[in-house]
Amino acid sequence: MSTTTLSPPRAARRWRKPSVLPGFGLTFGFTLGWLSLIVLIPIAAIFLKAAGMGWSHFLEVGFSSRALSAYRLSFGTAAAAGLVNAVFGLLVAWVLVRYVFPGKAIISALVDLPFALPTAVAGIALTALYAPNGWVGQFLDPLGIKVAFTPLGITIALVFIGLPFVVRSVEPVLADLGKDVEEAAATLGATRSQTFLRVIFPAIAPALLTGFAMAFARGVGEYGSVIFISGNMPGKTEIAPLLIVTQLEQYAYEGATAIAVVMMLVSFTILLGINAVQAAGRKRMGA
Amino acid sequence: MKLRATTEGRLTQFALIAIALAFLGFFLLLPLVAVFSEALKQGAGAFIAAIETPDAWAAIKLTLMIAAISVPLNVVFGIAASWAITKFSFPGKSLLITLIDLPFSVSPVVSGLIFVLLFGANGLFGAWLQAHDLKIIFAVPGIVLATVFITFPFVARELIPLMMEQGKDDEEAALSLGANGWQTFWHVTLPNIRWGLLYGVLLCNARAMGEFGAVSVVSGHIRGETNTMPLHVEILYNEYDFVGAFAVASLLACLALVTLVAKSVLEWRFDLHSGASH
Amino acid sequence: MNRRAFASATLAFGLVLGPVLAGCSGKSANPNAIELTNVSYDPTRELYQAINPAFAAYWKQKTGKDVTFRMSHGGSGKQSRAIIDGLEADVATLALAYDIDAIAQKGKLLPADWQKALPDNSAPYTSTIVFLVRQGNPKGIKDWADLVKPGVQVITPNPKTSGGARWNFLAAWAYGKKAGGSDAAAEAYVRKLFANVPVLDSGARGATTTFVERGIGDVLISWENEAFLAEKELGKGKFQIVAPSISILAEPPVAVVSANAKKHGTTEVADAYLRYLYTPEAQTAIAHNFYRPRDPKVAEQFKSQFPDIPMVTVDKEFGGWGKAQKTFFDDGGVFDRIYTKK
Numbered sequence: 001m002s003t004t005t006l007s008p009p010r011a012a013r014r015w016r017k018p019s020v021l022p023g024f025g026l027t028f029g030f031t032l033g034w035l036s037l038i039v040l041i042p043i044a045a046i047f048l049k050a051a052g053m054g055w056s057h058f059l060e061v062g063f064s065s066r067a068l069s070a071y072r073l074s075f076g077t078a079a080a081a082g083l084v085n086a087v088f089g090l091l092v093a094w095v096l097v098r099y100v101f102p103g104k105a106i107i108s109a110l111v112d113l114p115f116a117l118p119t120a121v122a123g124i125a126l127t128a129l130y131a132p133n134g135w136v137g138q139f140l141d142p143l144g145i146k147v148a149f150t151p152l153g154i155t156i157a158l159v160f161i162g163l164p165f166v167v168r169s170v171e172p173v174l175a176d177l178g179k180d181v182e183e184a185a186a187t188l189g190a191t192r193s194q195t196f197l198r199v200i201f202p203a204i205a206p207a208l209l210t211g212f213a214m215a216f217a218r219g220v221g222e223y224g225s226v227i228f229i230s231g232n233m234p235g236k237t238e239i240a241p242l243l244i245v246t247q248l249e250q251y252a253y254e255g256a257t258a259i260a261v262v263m264m265l266v267s268f269t270i271l272l273g274i275n276a277v278q279a280a281g282r283k284r285m286g287a
Numbered sequence: 288m289k290l291r292a293t294t295e296g297r298l299t300q301f302a303l304i305a306i307a308l309a310f311l312g313f314f315l316l317l318p319l320v321a322v323f324s325e326a327l328k329q330g331a332g333a334f335i336a337a338i339e340t341p342d343a344w345a346a347i348k349l350t351l352m353i354a355a356i357s358v359p360l361n362v363v364f365g366i367a368a369s370w371a372i373t374k375f376s377f378p379g380k381s382l383l384i385t386l387i388d389l390p391f392s393v394s395p396v397v398s399g400l401i402f403v404l405l406f407g408a409n410g411l412f413g414a415w416l417q418a419h420d421l422k423i424i425f426a427v428p429g430i431v432l433a434t435v436f437i438t439f440p441f442v443a444r445e446l447i448p449l450m451m452e453q454g455k456d457d458e459e460a461a462l463s464l465g466a467n468g469w470q471t472f473w474h475v476t477l478p479n480i481r482w483g484l485l486y487g488v489l490l491c492n493a494r495a496m497g498e499f500g501a502v503s504v505v506s507g508h509i510r511g512e513t514n515t516m517p518l519h520v521e522i523l524y525n526e527y528d529f530v531g532a533f534a535v536a537s538l539l540a541c542l543a544l545v546t547l548v549a550k551s552v553l554e555w556r557f558d559l560h561s562g563a564s565h
Numbered sequence: 566m567n568r569r570a571f572a573s574a575t576l577a578f579g580l581v582l583g584p585v586l587a588g589c590s591g592k593s594a595n596p597n598a599i600e601l602t603n604v605s606y607d608p609t610r611e612l613y614q615a616i617n618p619a620f621a622a623y624w625k626q627k628t629g630k631d632v633t634f635r636m637s638h639g640g641s642g643k644q645s646r647a648i649i650d651g652l653e654a655d656v657a658t659l660a661l662a663y664d665i666d667a668i669a670q671k672g673k674l675l676p677a678d679w680q681k682a683l684p685d686n687s688a689p690y691t692s693t694i695v696f697l698v699r700q701g702n703p704k705g706i707k708d709w710a711d712l713v714k715p716g717v718q719v720i721t722p723n724p725k726t727s728g729g730a731r732w733n734f735l736a737a738w739a740y741g742k743k744a745g746g747s748d749a750a751a752e753a754y755v756r757k758l759f760a761n762v763p764v765l766d767s768g769a770r771g772a773t774t775t776f777v778e779r780g781i782g783d784v785l786i787s788w789e790n791e792a793f794l795a796e797k798e799l800g801k802g803k804f805q806i807v808a809p810s811i812s813i814l815a816e817p818p819v820a821v822v823s824a825n826a827k828k829h830g831t832t833e834v835a836d837a838y839l840r841y842l843y844t845p846e847a848q849t850a851i852a853h854n855f856y857r858p859r860d861p862k863v864a865e866q867f868k869s870q871f872p873d874i875p876m877v878t879v880d881k882e883f884g885g886w887g888k889a890q891k892t893f894f895d896d897g898g899v900f901d902r903i904y905t906k907k
Contacts, residue, residue: 019375021458022468027371031383034364038436039389045404045411046397061896066905088310095307099300107308109544110315115493116544117322118517119395119500121536124524124774125318128325131779135321148779149764160314168490172449172483192295207448214391214444221394224499232723232765234904241394242767246725249642250895251649251667253404260397267392268385275381275388282451407650408672417651425652507652508637508644509602522638525607525770527799529778 043264050261053254062258066235067243074240075266077151078219081158086212089166090204096167097174111167114160119224126157127228149231154239157225162215169211173204206278213274217267319540326533337523337531338538345511346519346535349427351542353515354495357434361491362484365442370476372443373450374458384447390439398436399504402429425507430515433501438491445487446480453479496542599632599834602825604654606641606728606817607770608791612690612854613658619850620841624834632834640768641728648672648822655826655835658819660728662686662879663886665820674824686880688816689842690856693876694736696807697776697785697792704783708810709740712784713757720782721762722772724894729769731894733786736813738893739877743811756903777804788815789871793855808872813879817856 050058061067095101096108114122130137130147140147147153177200185195223241230237240263247255295303326334337343368387372380390398404410406423416423423429457479461471477484499517506513514522516539523532603613617634624632637644637652641660648654649672657665662680669677680687698706704717712719722730734755741754764781766772769791776785777799784807787795796804819839826832841847848858852867864871883889893899 019455020462021374021455021471022462023370023472024375027367028375028377031364031368031371035368035383035386038432038439039386042401042405042436043389043393045401048411049404064896066901088307091303092307092311095304098294099304101304107311110311110319112489112493112544113315113319113540115490116497116540116542117318118497118520118536118539120517120521120524121322121533122318125321125325127779128321129317131781133780136317156314160318163314164490164493168445168486169448172445172486173452175482176449176452203452206451210444210448214388214440217388217392221392221397223394223396227767228771231763232726232767234765234901241396242726244394244396244400245767246723247896248400248646249726250890251646251671252896253400255896256397256400257404260394260400263394264389264392264397268389271388271392272381272385275384279381403646403650409650413651424650425647503639504643507647508639509635510637512635525638525768526610527770527773527794 046257046260046264049254050257053258057254058258061247061252061255062262066238067240067259067262069235070238070240070243071263071266073151073154073237074220074263077154077158077239078162078216078222081155081162081219082212082216084155084159085162085166085215086208089163089211089215090170090208092163093167093170093174097171111164114162114164119161119222120228122160123157123225123228126153126160126225130156130229148229149233149237151237153229153231154226154237157229158215158219158222161222161225162219165214165218166208166211169207169214170204173207174200177203206281209274209278213271217271220263220267322533322540323537325529326537329530333530334534337528337534340531342511342514343519343531343535346514346516347538349430349514350496350516350539353427353430353434354492356431357438357495358488358492360435361438361442362488364439365444365446365487366484368443369446369450369480370472372447374455387440387443390436395437395498395500396504399433399501401436402432402505424505425509426513429505430502430513433505434495434498437498437501438495441491441494442484442487445483445490449480449483450476496539599630599831600635600829601632601831601835601838602635602637602653602655603658603838604637604644604648604652604656605658606644606660607638607768608788608794609658609817610636610638612851612856615850615854616842616847619846620838623841624837627837630834632838640726642726648674648825653825653829654822655829655831656819656839657822658817660817661731661886662816662818663890664728665818666887668820668822672824674822675820676823679820680818682820683839684843685859686816687818687820687839689819689839689847689859690817690851691859692789692815692817692856693812693874694732694786694809694815695789695792695812695872695874696809697787697795697804698783698807700803700805702805702807706784706807709737709754709758710744712737712786713754713761717761717784718763718782719758719761719784719786720764720766720772720776721786722769723765723767724900726767727769727772729788729791730772731889732788732813732815734893734900735879735883735889736809736811736877737786739813739882740809740811752899752903755899759903773799789857790855806872808874810875812874812876813882814876816878 092111096104127148129135130153132138132141132148134148137148147156181199182195185199190198221241223239223245226239227242230239232238232242240259244256244259247259372384393401402424405412406416406429407413408417423432457475458471461475466474497517499521502515503518503521506515506518508514508518508522516535520532520536520539523535605613613636621632624630637654641664645657645659645664645667648657648668657668659665665679669675669679683689696706698704705711706717711717721733724730724734737755737758738751741751742748745751745754764775766775769788773785773787773791773795776782777795785792792806796806819842821832821835821839823832826835842851843859845860845863848860848863852858852863852870857871858864858867879886879889883892891898
């Protein structure tokens with residue numbers, strides 16, 4: 001391989017495997033620098049503030065029984081919504097990439113809507129739909145199904161908020177997946193469902209997992225849309241971000257950061273786990 | 288037989304499309320219809336009147352400006368980060384990816400607070416900023432910072448799985464054929480990732496324009512000055528001006544859809560160039 | 566990293582940071598015009614929209630100078646935090662004295678005895694807590710005692726996040742104490758009351774929307790000015806106001822944020838602006854916006870609009886906002902107790 005004309009990766013450091021591709025220093029340096037500036041240093045401010053309150057107070061605020069039930073609610077509904085989105089998001093992405101049908105462009109446009117609509121508007125619109133006198137709620141109410149002001153309502157709001165994450169993560173990978181592999185599988189006698197499970201699904205699984213993780217992480221912290229539909233009953237439908245706001249209302253910045261730190265650490269651990277699983281999966285596939 | 292093995296039967300296709308549409312209709316279309324019907328409750332005249340107020344205009348301009356600053360920043364970062372992460376192997380990669388994801392796991396309520404703790408009057412840099420009469424929070428730079436933070440992972444997160452899936456064979460081939468680094472990136476990598484990049488930009492842009500929670504903490508809500516469109520929506524709503532609130536909200540939704548039209552045009556042009564790529 | 570890469574990285578940072586920092590510089594001030602920043606809470610928008618131009622005309626006539634206003638509205642607690650954190654308000658016009666106390670204590674931006682600077686506890690307008698019921702009053706709600714009856718749904722926002730809801734809570738407490746004669750009886754009453762609350766909205770306006778638009782609940786506990794707004798503007802003929810036998814005097818205070826005003830050179834105009842609120846013209850605008858005026862003559866004029874309700878005050882009944890906040894609404898306070906122990 002002749003690499004004389006390019007800037008060769010000189011004396012590649014031991015911790016990085018040598019590569020013929022250039023630009024590691026530039027891109028890696030820029031990534032770290034910008035990451036530190038925008039994300040790490042600001043987030044360190046939260047930890048600093050929380051550290052200023054002392055352990056016992058931190059535990060008292062961050063792990064009160066009320067906070068624990070709020071974490072359970074927030075993480076539980078976010079996981080449920082993430083799963084719903086993983087299934088239906090994959091389906092939507094598949095339909096958008098693979099099939100031709102009238103109105104596809106409009107449908108595709110709709111998918112981004114949850115990002116564009118301010119979360120408060122989404123919350124108000126969903127509450128208007130699912131309240132007992134709403135368009136949908138009036139049919140559910142006689143059946144004894146209560147959506148607004150219950151955990152079910154929170155889950156619906158989070159499905160709304162998280163859907164684009166899954167669809168938009170899976171879509172490019174699915175579009176990029178050449179038909180040749182599938183054709184090869186078919187020539188070798190695989191049925192369609194075998195091809196999907198053995199060939200297509202493994203290829204899109206990392207993207208799907210990413211989408212799920214992002215929808216989940218976003219759902220845990222969501223505030224604007226949820227407070228309208230949740231009802232905010234302490235211990236029942238009180239989400240963790242609401243507790244942060246109530247701490248702030250008492251001018252207890254430390255208390256607010258304590259809850260924020262707990263939430264952040266849990267989310268971070270879950271995301272790290274998912275990313276590690278993906279990395280392991282890639283290694284096994286030999287990529 | 289051959290056809291059935293690489294695609295689904297008509298009935299299956301129809302069923303899948305129907306399920307997907309039903310799901311989207313229920314979860315996306317219905318809320319959108321609710322927003323528009325509220326906005327148009329008192330006719331198109333009231334809708335236009337709500338959008339034409341000077342405060343609404345100032346909010347629209349500010350929102351577009353914020354998006355115009357923060358989206359390019361995240362595009363540059365996203366490309367750099369995904370290049371470093373997918374084209375090289377180094378330990379701690381999962382950690383780095385997770386750190387990039389971090390803004391997603393921070394509640395919007397907190398992501399505004401972060402910048403208050405840094406740049407607020409009692410924050411870490413507060414005294415220094417005041418001494419130099421620099422305003423960051425409760426002014427435009429603070430809104431930009433909060434928006435960049437919120438949308439930080441979008442482009443990178445969109446590109447990483449895609450570039451991971453593509454591997455680096457194409458780039459290595461280009462290099463071995465004598466292309467330099469920039470040429471390789473420009474002529475090989477960029478065309479390969481263009482759809483992912485476009486999606487990333489779309490998402491980033493939509494979110495940048497629609498962000499409420501974090502921006503609301505750092506904006507100061509000064510009418511005509513630091514109110515973005517989502518904040519203006521909240522204000523109108525809190526004034527019981529439901530028509531106005533939903534009118535501005537639906538305009539915001541439309542603005543995000545404009546980017547989608549741009550995407551469709553691009554798609555169409557690219558398809559003319561390269562033929563059906565798949 | 567080689568040198569070229571380092572140079573490019575630096576350049577990239579420059580390109581990226583340039584526009585951000587460029588936006589940081591403050592605005593150039595016009596010496597002829599005075600700009601006054603009024604940071605207020607949500608429901609006062611119409612009020613100050615009426616008063617600001619009138620004051621500008623008055624000030625122009627008096628001093629020959631132009632004054633323009635920058636208005637900021639939001640939840641009272643959030644606005645107070647913004648001022649503490651550096652939002653440079655010249656005047657703060659918030660929902661409770663507690664929120665301005667916080668600016669004095671945590672931000673040290675105005676003296677601790679700010680409330681003595683202006684007449685009537687620095688509250689140029691007052692309001693109270695009343696009930697809003699559906700037209701015809703189908704559940705026959707006449708007083709606080711009716712709210713705890715089985716089958717009555719009460720809408721009130723969450724006192725942990727809403728300033729207005731704290732007034733509601735204290736008014737209910739005052740009734741419970743008067744009816745039962747003790748703090749224990751008051752707590753029992755409030756506990757029963759909140760057992761009838763199906764939704765705790767995060768803000769007063771959210772609660773009004775739940776009641777008015779969603780059709781949830783039989784009675785909304787609300788500020789009087791908000792109830793008037795709902796009765797007269799939101800749903801004409803759909804709601805009516807019920808005045809309870811006892812309520813609380815809500816005094817939304819105003820104050821010059823002296824440190825900021827001094828910095829901007831606006832102390833004089835800011836003080837004049839707040840004093841202007843006590844003039845008959847401003848008091849009339851206040852009454853038109855459904856707040857109770859302080860001026861006896863104007864009050865007499867609008868007598869028919871505001872029912873006569875016996876009212877307790879926070880200072881006399883609860884020992885001031887600082888104490889009330891601590892006893893009832895801070896972590897581990899009475900409100901938390903109601904929801905943790907059944």
